[in-house]
Amino acid sequence: MNDLKDRVVRMSGSRVERCMRCGKCSATCPSYEDMEYHPHEFVYLVERGDVEKLLASESIYKCLTCFACVERCPRGVEPAKVVEAVRLIAVREQGKNRLKPDDLPALTDADLPGQALATALRKYAK
DSSP, X not given: OOHHHHHHHHHHOOOGGGOOOOOHHHHTOTTGGGOSSOHHHHHHHHHHTOHHHHHTOTHHHHOOOOOHHHHHOTTOOOHHHHHXXXXXXXXXXXXXXXXXXXXXXXXXXXXXXXXXXXXXXXXHOO
């Protein structure tokens, strides 16, 4: 196994080798149309050790972390946790932060729930 694959598997706690690539996770994903790599493809690429492709993809920022894919997976693979782990690795790399606290005022409005701000800071400001 390569180091990046090991990190993703360890961070996500997901058993990527259990994926049978049925596509149920991707079929239920609300961000499907916007993603270059879909949930089942994330899992497959991690299983193959091809994490570099995912780190370079905008797909890691398109996942809503709604866990619809987790609910649909018949094998309990938890694709959203895999996406979160890859995103966290990308964010922790120097210069890869996609969102900084100073960017938030321009992105918010009165209808945005406070929980969305807390979630954005948790995900992108580490």
